Amino acid sequence: xxxxxxTEVALRDGSHVVGHQFTKEQVRNVTKQLSAAGVPYIEVTxxxxxxxxxxxxxxxxEYDIELVKEAVKVAGxxxxxxxxxxxxxxxxxxxxxxDAGARMVRVATHxxxxxxxxxxxxxxxxxxxxxxxxxxxxxxxxxxxxxEQAKLMESYGADVVYVTDSAGAMLxxxxxxxxxxxxxHLSVDIGFHAHNNLSLAVANTLAAIEAGANRIDGxxxxxxxxxxxxxxxxxxxxxxxxxxxxxxxxxxxLDLADDVRTNLLPAxxxxxSGSFIMGYAGVYxxxxxxxxxxxxxxxxxxRDILVELGKRKVVGGQExxxxxxxxxxxxxxxxxx
Amino acid sequence: xxxxxxTEVALRDGSHVVGHQFTKEQVRNVTKQLSAAGVPYIEVTxxxxxxxxxxxxxxxxEYDIELVKEAVKVAGxxxxxxxxxxxxxxxxxxxxxxDAGARMVRVATHxxxxxxxxxxxxxxxxxxxxxxxxxxxxxxxxxxxxxEQAKLMESYGADVVYVTDSAGAMLxxxxxxxxxxxxxHLSVDIGFHAHNNLSLAVANTLAAIEAGANRIDGxxxxxxxxxxxxxxxxxxxxxxxxxxxxxxxxxxxLDLADDVRTNLLPAxxxxxSGSFIMGYAGVYxxxxxxxxxxxxxxxxxxRDILVELGKRKVVGGQExxxxxxxxxxxxxxxxxx
Numbered sequence: 020x021x022x023x024x025x026t027e028v029a030l031r032d033g034s035h036v037v038g039h040q041f042t043k044e045q046v047r048n049v050t051k052q053l054s055a056a057g058v059p060y061i062e063v064t065x066x067x068x069x070x071x072x073x074x075x076x077x078x079x080x081e082y083d084i085e086l087v088k089e090a091v092k093v094a095g096x097x098x099x100x101x102x103x104x105x106x107x108x109x110x111x112x113x114x115x116x117x118d119a120g121a122r123m124v125r126v127a128t129h130x131x132x133x134x135x136x137x138x139x140x141x142x143x144x145x146x147x148x149x150x151x152x153x154x155x156x157x158x159x160x161x162x163x164x165x166x167e168q169a170k171l172m173e174s175y176g177a178d179v180v181y182v183t184d185s186a187g188a189m190l191x192x193x194x195x196x197x198x199x200x201x202x203x204h205l206s207v208d209i210g211f212h213a214h215n216n217l218s219l220a221v222a223n224t225l226a227a228i229e230a231g232a233n234r235i236d237g238x239x240x241x242x243x244x245x246x247x248x249x250x251x252x253x254x255x256x257x258x259x260x261x262x263x264x265x266x267x268x269x270x271x272x273l274d275l276a277d278d279v280r281t282n283l284l285p286a287x288x289x290x291x292s293g294s295f296i297m298g299y300a301g302v303y304x305x306x307x308x309x310x311x312x313x314x315x316x317x318x319x320x321x322r323d324i325l326v327e328l329g330k331r332k333v334v335g336g337q338e339x340x341x342x343x344x345x346x347x348x349x350x351x352x353x354x355x356x
Numbered sequence: 357x358x359x360x361x362x363t364e365v366a367l368r369d370g371s372h373v374v375g376h377q378f379t380k381e382q383v384r385n386v387t388k389q390l391s392a393a394g395v396p397y398i399e400v401t402x403x404x405x406x407x408x409x410x411x412x413x414x415x416x417x418e419y420d421i422e423l424v425k426e427a428v429k430v431a432g433x434x435x436x437x438x439x440x441x442x443x444x445x446x447x448x449x450x451x452x453x454x455d456a457g458a459r460m461v462r463v464a465t466h467x468x469x470x471x472x473x474x475x476x477x478x479x480x481x482x483x484x485x486x487x488x489x490x491x492x493x494x495x496x497x498x499x500x501x502x503x504e505q506a507k508l509m510e511s512y513g514a515d516v517v518y519v520t521d522s523a524g525a526m527l528x529x530x531x532x533x534x535x536x537x538x539x540x541h542l543s544v545d546i547g548f549h550a551h552n553n554l555s556l557a558v559a560n561t562l563a564a565i566e567a568g569a570n571r572i573d574g575x576x577x578x579x580x581x582x583x584x585x586x587x588x589x590x591x592x593x594x595x596x597x598x599x600x601x602x603x604x605x606x607x608x609x610l611d612l613a614d615d616v617r618t619n620l621l622p623a624x625x626x627x628x629s630g631s632f633i634m635g636y637a638g639v640y641x642x643x644x645x646x647x648x649x650x651x652x653x654x655x656x657x658x659r660d661i662l663v664e665l666g667k668r669k670v671v672g673g674q675e676x677x678x679x680x681x682x683x684x685x686x687x688x689x690x691x692x693x
Contacts, residue, residue: 190598217593218552218587218590218594221554222528222556241627250627253627256632260636270657270659273633280628280629286624288626289625289626290587292589292613
């Protein structure tokens, strides 16, 4: 029976859903139940990683290092993990997270920029942390490029490399192509992180496992950016039916889901037209608001703007491209008509 | 490019979600937009089919034959379909639906009881209706049995046979096994109807198409029993990315989804612990309420009751088995402790 290691991301990716307003009590309550259910890794950080609390990304209610401390208190046998995006978070932040008790770090870069993770991965390894290289927006690069970048992370010392479908844009065949290539050429563990924008998070996770991934991300009640992530409690049940071993107690996860639904979830996370179109276009969910504004200003369908941005493979931080694209589309339309 | 024919079921399976309270205006509004988007078939009936309006299944706000008439008025090039479960609906109901303008009927039976559909399928064909045999709870019978039953429906004259995952219990491999066997041995079209209880509705639909199905069901905003059906607007986008032709305008479907979300949906249809467990156990969503009551009475976990019911392959109408199972489990526990 194949063993899988699940990382629960509701207390990090789910931070986007609650506007980064998690309280210490909420973090303790959820962590305690996750630990009791046997979830091996629990990620606790601002949605955009360590140092994410800012004007640009949204201020946290509680400094995330404090939330890590709270989680560690009740984590039991579970490992508390943090997310670090070099450029947003620093080595200094990482050290603070370690001091707070985090023992795994996921160092995340855009899929073509693994080289910026070198110093952070090396430092984390020196500190004795389990270290994950996290290649975001992995749909936007061909499998060979993902492999080349994953090899860089492996060479820096990462224990695991993740293929991360940040925009929820992948189809199962996209997942299989990337994971199987990594599995064939890397000796470290391979992970997969999904978003549900095309209603394929569970299916893509199954495709990843079949292709060789043994590290997978889930989020209770789908709590995560866009349409949310792979719903942990559903995934655990499906994996059980397929004969995989996660070590997670299904009923305890379902009880936690009921608690989260009642006491934490602002609204059920289904797939809205907005979150669907982000997956369809293959762009970050943070682009939607800007595209809607540009749509109103230039009289161009927001969906067409997003699809065009996806074709141009825009990355986080390039929000100014949205205006440019909308303007060009409006001008083109005038010339045609 | 493979062509697929979509049947939109929100105005039938979605009837469960609104307690069968669809108004004439709602039906006209949704039908009009579905037709404008190019959806070829639109099913309009009480959630439990013609004649479903009753104390047992819930009274409709509007008699569904009247709703069919309203839909037909604005259906344009789309065909209005009705669902008929022999035993709930009658030949007389079918004639009324035909007179109201319905031109497709889906005759639904439990997966092992296709023989009860003979008279209804034959009558529908005599009346000149496009006729679908709809094998419900198809997860609960092995592929060879599904084939044998599908052959019966084909022999009665059905133009299409559907594999129907009523409980949302199938994994993609379950779908592939059933659809590919039917495809190999039948000459009529093969269809697939999914529920999203295991978060696999879109993935299962893709598996069905790959195995040879060319008729598929979708529901805008997932509007349907349990965790809802395959979300039509998401499916249309995914199929477009995969190069399949549905003839459906994606943006018009997304606009309709926005409208339904704002004006019709009581609450977003995500996967609750309750709807998940129905798919996990493989039982009808109508069993949940009874299982919770039995759970309280006998002090047995409702989830264990449902899983046991699934093992015993209970069917609709056997709700009294729930008490029996709960009682046996409570007694067994007493003996053990």
